[in-house]
Amino acid sequence: MKVIDIQPPLQASQVSQQPIVLALGFFDGVHRGHQQVLAAARQAADARGLQLAAMTFDVHPAVIYRHVPAASVKYLTTPARKAELMAQFGVDLLYIVHFTPAFAALSPQAFVDDYLVGLNAAVVTAGFDYTYGKRAVANMDTLPQYAKGRFEIITVPALTAAEGKVSSSHIRAALDAGDIDAANADLGYRYRTTGIVVHGEARGRTLGFRTANIDTPSAERLPGIGIYAVRMLVNGQWVDGMASVGRNVTFGANRPVTLEINLFDFDADIYGAAVVVEWYHYLRGEVKFAGAQALVAQLHRDQANSQAYFKELS
Numbered sequence: 001m002k003v004i005d006i007q008p009p010l011q012a013s014q015v016s017q018q019p020i021v022l023a024l025g026f027f028d029g030v031h032r033g034h035q036q037v038l039a040a041a042r043q044a045a046d047a048r049g050l051q052l053a054a055m056t057f058d059v060h061p062a063v064i065y066r067h068v069p070a071a072s073v074k075y076l077t078t079p080a081r082k083a084e085l086m087a088q089f090g091v092d093l094l095y096i097v098h099f100t101p102a103f104a105a106l107s108p109q110a111f112v113d114d115y116l117v118g119l120n121a122a123v124v125t126a127g128f129d130y131t132y133g134k135r136a137v138a139n140m141d142t143l144p145q146y147a148k149g150r151f152e153i154i155t156v157p158a159l160t161a162a163e164g165k166v167s168s169s170h171i172r173a174a175l176d177a178g179d180i181d182a183a184n185a186d187l188g189y190r191y192r193t194t195g196i197v198v199h200g201e202a203r204g205r206t207l208g209f210r211t212a213n214i215d216t217p218s219a220e221r222l223p224g225i226g227i228y229a230v231r232m233l234v235n236g237q238w239v240d241g242m243a244s245v246g247r248n249v250t251f252g253a254n255r256p257v258t259l260e261i262n263l264f265d266f267d268a269d270i271y272g273a274a275v276v277v278e279w280y281h282y283l284r285g286e287v288k289f290a291g292a293q294a295l296v297a298q299l300h301r302d303q304a305n306s307q308a309y310f311k312e313l314s
Contacts, residue, residue, distance in 0.1 A: 001087040003094045008103040010118050016053070016093065019122035021045040023054040023091070024130055026061065026168075029076035030085035032188040033127060033159040033166040040156050041125035042090040050122060053093035054086055055115070064104040074221035076171060081192065095119065108138035112146040125154040161186060178224040178282045191279045193220050193259075197234075197270045200260065209299050211244070211260040212270060214277065222259060227283040229306040232261055233276040239263045242306040243277065246286040262299075264307065281309050 004014050023041040027034050038054065045052040058079065062068045077085065079096060086094050097103065097115070106114065111132050116124055124143070132138045138146070140155045147153060159166045166186045174183040175191065184190050193216055200213035212232070216222055222245055230243040241263040247256065261277065283305055289295040 001083070001091055001094060003083055003096065006095055006097045008098060008100055010114060014095075015118065016051065016120050018050065019048075019120050020051050020053040020093065021048065021123040021125065022116065022119060022121040023052065024124060024126040024132075025054070025056065027054065027056050027077075027082060027086070028060070028168045029171055029187055030082060030089065031076075031166055031168065031171060031186050032161075035089055035188055036159050037125055037127050037156045038086075038089045038091065040154055041123070044123045044125060044152075044154060045092075048122065051092040052090060053095060053119065053121075054091045055095040055097060055119070056082065057097050057099040059099050061099055061104070064099055064101055071218065073219065074172075075219050076168060076175075076187075076191075076221055078194070078217065078220060081194075085189075106133065108133045108142070109146050111138070112143070116147070117150050121151045123152040123154060125156065127156050128158055172221065175221060176224045178226040178228075178285070180223060180228060180279050180282050183223075184279070191223070193222060193277045193279070195220075195259070195275055195277070197273045197275060199271060200258070209262045209296070209303075210267070211262050212275070214259040214261060214275065216259055222257075223279055223282075225257065225286050227286070227302055228279055229281040229283060229309045230261060231278045231280065232263060233278070234263075234270050234273055235268070238278070239266050240306070240310050241266075242283065242302050243279075244286070262303070264303070280313070 006014060021041050021044045023037055025034060025037060042052050059070055060068070060073050063070045063073060083094055126140060128140055130140055143153055164170065171183045171186050174186070180191065195214035195216040197212045198215045200211065225246045228243045228245070230241055231238045232241055241261050243259060243261045245257065245259055283302055287298070289298065
């Protein structure tokens with residue numbers, strides 16, 4: 001898959017010489033609803049012998065439209081992870097448009113002319129709720145009047161699950177609540193985060209549960225506070241473990257939220273290693289124990305529960 005980084009305005013050199021099928025969306029999480037859009041676009045591309053392209057943005061549009069501080073936005077997928085998933089789901093060209101104030105100020109007609117027609121789209125595919133510019137003015141219902149017959153339009157209906165519509169906002173809420181099972185069900189794969197192993201307080205060694213302290217990129221969304229069964233990719237190997245997202249309340253108040261992972265049957269020195277964490281199952285909430293002895297007893301139970309989970313999974 002080829003990734004094209006677009007700093008508006010679009011340059012002629014960035015446009016495919018052949019017509020494309022273009023899938024539209026912010027695609028945070030590339031969840032099952034997004035996958036349905038990509039599948040419809042892939043089918044259209046295959047039927048016409050064209051490449052499938054997707055267009056997304058470098059930041060969430062709310063950063064510009066609603067003046068949300070960019071540093072406060074937590075994403076389900078970083079640009080690198082989004083690109084990885086796009087390739088997995090059959091995208092040939094990924095356009096990442098920088099969502100600048102000038103780009104956001106484009107009229108609906110200019111957006112269609114400059115970026116849909118401009119990218120040589122023969123077919124444009126998007127979810128039913130895709131909008132561009134002002135929500136009440138520019139949506140999939142109004143797209144035909146701006147398209148003026150220059151490309152075909154495929155609108156993909158909502159994907160619903162038992163809990164309702166599959167959406168990025170629903171997945172974010174599930175993660176914040178620690179409901180990894182629900183989030184993974186809507187994603188269609190197991191949620192992942194990344195980070196670097198850094199030095200912590202080294203308390204885990206004294207407790208008999210050595211942990212890897214993970215410095216996670218600020219733009220990545222960690223699951224809510226709690227204890228989880230996870231797997232971690234380190235040095236090319238997936239290792240079972242259990243993760244704590246929390247403030248270590250047993251050892252003091254007003255502590256920052258940290259991510260610590262105890263890996264099973266693993267004792268290598270991995271300080272400085274880049275790792276991937278795959279989130280499987282919520283075990284329990286964070287508890288303030290009376291002391292280290294009670295905490296250690298609970299950690300043994302957490303380990304047993306995590307290992308039983310992975311054994312059943314296999």
